[in-house]
Amino acid sequence: MKLASGDVVVLVAAAALVTGAWFAIFTPGVAADTVRIQNASGETEDYPLSENRSIRVQGPLGETRIEIRDRRVAITHSPCQQKICLRSGWLSAGGEVSACVPNRVAVTLAARHPEFDAVNF
Amino acid sequence: MPPLHNLQRHPLRKPLVLALLLGGMLLAACERAPEIERRQFFALGTLVDVSLPASEQNEAHFEALEKELLQLEHRWRAWQHGEIADLNREWQTAAVVTPDAALLDGIRQALSLKTASLGYFDPTIGELVALWGFEQEERPAVSPPTADQLQQWRSRHELTTVQFDGTSLMRDGAPLWLDFGAFAKGLALNRARELLLGRDVVSGIVNAGGDLVVLGDKQGQPWRIGIRNPRGDGMLGSLQVRGDIGVVTSGDYERYFEWQGRRYHHVLNPFTALPARGFVSVTVVHADAAVADAAATALMAAGPAHWREVAASMGLDKFLIVTEHGKILLAATLQPHFELLDAQHAVEVLP
Numbered sequence: 001m002k003l004a005s006g007d008v009v010v011l012v013a014a015a016a017l018v019t020g021a022w023f024a025i026f027t028p029g030v031a032a033d034t035v036r037i038q039n040a041s042g043e044t045e046d047y048p049l050s051e052n053r054s055i056r057v058q059g060p061l062g063e064t065r066i067e068i069r070d071r072r073v074a075i076t077h078s079p080c081q082q083k084i085c086l087r088s089g090w091l092s093a094g095g096e097v098s099a100c101v102p103n104r105v106a107v108t109l110a111a112r113h114p115e116f117d118a119v120n121f
Numbered sequence: 122m123p124p125l126h127n128l129q130r131h132p133l134r135k136p137l138v139l140a141l142l143l144g145g146m147l148l149a150a151c152e153r154a155p156e157i158e159r160r161q162f163f164a165l166g167t168l169v170d171v172s173l174p175a176s177e178q179n180e181a182h183f184e185a186l187e188k189e190l191l192q193l194e195h196r197w198r199a200w201q202h203g204e205i206a207d208l209n210r211e212w213q214t215a216a217v218v219t220p221d222a223a224l225l226d227g228i229r230q231a232l233s234l235k236t237a238s239l240g241y242f243d244p245t246i247g248e249l250v251a252l253w254g255f256e257q258e259e260r261p262a263v264s265p266p267t268a269d270q271l272q273q274w275r276s277r278h279e280l281t282t283v284q285f286d287g288t289s290l291m292r293d294g295a296p297l298w299l300d301f302g303a304f305a306k307g308l309a310l311n312r313a314r315e316l317l318l319g320r321d322v323v324s325g326i327v328n329a330g331g332d333l334v335v336l337g338d339k340q341g342q343p344w345r346i347g348i349r350n351p352r353g354d355g356m357l358g359s360l361q362v363r364g365d366i367g368v369v370t371s372g373d374y375e376r377y378f379e380w381q382g383r384r385y386h387h388v389l390n391p392f393t394a395l396p397a398r399g400f401v402s403v404t405v406v407h408a409d410a411a412v413a414d415a416a417a418t419a420l421m422a423a424g425p426a427h428w429r430e431v432a433a434s435m436g437l438d439k440f441l442i443v444t445e446h447g448k449i450l451l452a453a454t455l456q457p458h459f460e461l462l463d464a465q466h467a468v469e470v471l472p
Contacts, residue, residue, distance in 0.1 A: 038161055072354075081259035084375050089354040093347060097161075099168035099330075102258060106161050106168050116347035116359065117157070117172060117339065120368050120404060121331035121375070 032094035032109040035073045037066060040104035049073065049109070059103030066107055079103060095119055157339075164190035165309050166198075166258070167330025173317075174324050174340070182320055186327065189316055190309055196224065197305035199247055200256045205299055209247065213296045219289045229285060231304045234412065237435045238419035241427070243391040245283060247298025249274050253396075255387040256300070260378055265385050271394040278391070303371065307414025310334040310367055314410070318365075331370060334410050338363035343458075351402040351443050356462045358441075360406070360455070367410025371417035372402030372443075388421045399424035399445055406439035406455060416440070 035047045040059045047053065047068060055066040062079030072090040080102040088098035091107070094114030099106040156175040160183040161168055171186055173179050199205045204224060212218050220228065231244040250256050252266040252274060281294030301308075306329055313327040314334045324337040326344060335344045343361035350357040351374050362368065373386035373396070390397045403420040407413035416435050420442065423431045432440065441459065442450040449468045451459060456470050 042162070081261070082376070082378075087375055092354070093356060095347060096349075097168065097170055097328075099163075101163060101167055101330075104163055108159070108161065108170075110159075115345070116356070117344045118170070118326045118328045118333050118335075119331065119347040119349055119356075120328075120333060120360075120370050121349035121351075121372070 032092070032096075032111040032114065034110040035066075035068055036108040036110050038106040038108070046110075057105050059100065059105050061103045064100050064103050064105040066105075073107060073109060074098070075100060075105070075107060078105075093119075162187045162190075165194045165306055165329050167306075169330070170326075170328040172326040172328070173322060176322075178320070182317065182322055185316060185320065186313055189312060190329075193305070193309040193312060197227070197301050197308070199298070199300040199302070200251075205301060209298045212290075212292065212298075216293075217289050217291045222288075225285075225288065225290065227301070227305075227308055228290060228299070230308075230411065231301060231415070232283060234304065234415040234419075234435075238415060238431050239423075239427070239434055240391055241422040241431050242303060242415040242419035244299055244301050244304060245281070245297050246278070246389065246391050247300035249278070249389055249391070249394055250300050250302070250387075251298065252394075253385065253387070253389065254378070255376065255389075262378070262380075265380055275392075275394050303418035304411055304415050306330070306332055307367060307369055307409075307411035310410035310414075314365060332368070332410070332414065334365070334367045335362055336365055347462075348404060348441070350463055352447070357443065357449075357466065358459055358461045358463065361458045361460075362406065364408075366406060366408055367413040368404065368406050369410060369413040369417045370402055370404040371414075371421040373397070373421075374401065388418060390422045390424070397422045397424050399426070400428075401443045401445055401447075403428075403443075404441040405437060407437070 033049050035049055036044050037055060037057060038044045039057050049068060049071050053068050057064045064075060065077035067074055067076045072092045074090045075085045075098050078085050078100045080100055085098055085100035091098055091109045093116055094109055094111030095116035096109045096119050097106065157172050158175050158179050160171045164187060169190060171183060173182060196204045199209060208218055208220055235243050252270055254260045254263060277295040281292060281297050284291045310327060310329060310332065314336060317325060317336060326333055326335050338344065343363040346360045346362060346368055347356040348358050348360060351372050371388055373388060377384050377386035386396045388397045400421050403417045405413040405417040407416065416437055419431050420428045420440065438452055439455045440452050441455060447466050449466050451468050451470050453470050453472055461468055
């Protein structure tokens with residue numbers, strides 16, 4: 001069967017519609033795209049995960065440093081004694097959280113439909 | 122054959138229309154994943170991360186939760202300023218103390234979990250926790266306790282018993298210090314779940330520093346919980362859970378200190394008075410988050426030699442253990458809900 005040019009348009013449009021509808025409805029986990037940082041006052045600021053940068057946040061103990069590198073994020077320096085926050089390592093999955101409790105800084109990897117609804121550790 | 126876009130006369134018209142109708146019905150039957158609203162605040166000595174399906178009432182729910190969890194933190198804090206801390210100080214000189222009914226109820230539950238766990242979860246080892254310096258949020262860089270200090274503590278601890286008489290708590294033997302570090306968070310998570318259910322919230326997650334309770338499901342789908350790799354970055358695996366259930370992990374990788382090249386973590390074996398050995402982490406899934414909390418610590422403390430007795434005694438059937446060699450011991454009842462994401466780990470499914 002030979003397809004007319006109009007047929008191609010119909011088929012391409014149908015394929016796009018089905019694919020789009022599938023993603024819109026089944027919403028599989030997608031990669032995280034936003035780093036959300038909360039400071040000691042509870043204020044939040046969002047940064048794109050796609051742009052490498054260093055962020056400094058002031059807390060009651062001093063300065064917490066956060067690095068975004070190669071679509072991952074980590075707390076890399078903390079004024080706290082135990083450095084538990086540094087042990088979380090690099091986060092890359094939507095839904096992951098790292099926090100410095102003594103310095104009251106929280107880092108969350110957000111996605112519209114994160115791979116994980118919560119992370120247990 | 123006429124072109125497809127000229128459907129009026131096309132022989133495939135009927136099948137195409139049928140296919141579109143069927144596809145439309147299928148898509149309509151699927152529900153869109155709900156928008157989830159998250160709120161984070163510091164309570165219970167950690168970051169609490171609450172996820173609830175979008176609702177105009179969420180702001181009030183978040184506020185109520187934060188208030189409740191901060192109250193519970195003050196209530197169960199065993200050191201510095203807290204109700205248990207005050208009780209502990211009173212108990213250093215008095216042999217009998219009379220906590221309020223709610224506190225007594227929690228203490229009673231914790232002590233019965235001590236019995237059920239064959240002593241591997243022990244809320245009466247506060248003095249040992251302090252000997253190791255783990256009672257402080259910011260542990261100074263000092264040496265671990267000496268073998269003599271630990272032996273002396275063991276001798277005193279073996280001779281001390283705690284009893285109830287309805288409203289009072291009595292100790293027989295040396296003063297002791299209660300520490301609910303491996304129980305109070307689970308208790309608070311239970312309370313958080315009750316509070317939300319009481320406000321007609323039937324779906325959500327309350328995650329307190331990695332230990333969590335889930336409510337219901339995510340609009341018909343199970344919640345997907347990542348289990349962080351205890352060694353290195355990323356996820357070890359994921360659990361699909363639904364229903365009102367707690368998921369608690371105890372591990373050696375977060376709270377520890379290093380002294381002269383050796384690492385000492387905070388999960389203490391009450392019988393050796395030393396940090397537990399053999400397991401890197403233990404995750405327990407249980408309807409009662411306080412039981413899950415105590416059980417995760419008990420299995421971690423019991424280690425490879427005794428964990429089976431403890432699991433049997435506590436009636437645990439949903440747990441996941443990562444050994445120091447990286448092997449995963451997975452309870453058979455948890456297997457259908459578990460997905461391994463880090464293929465470097467071998468999995469042994471336990472009957």
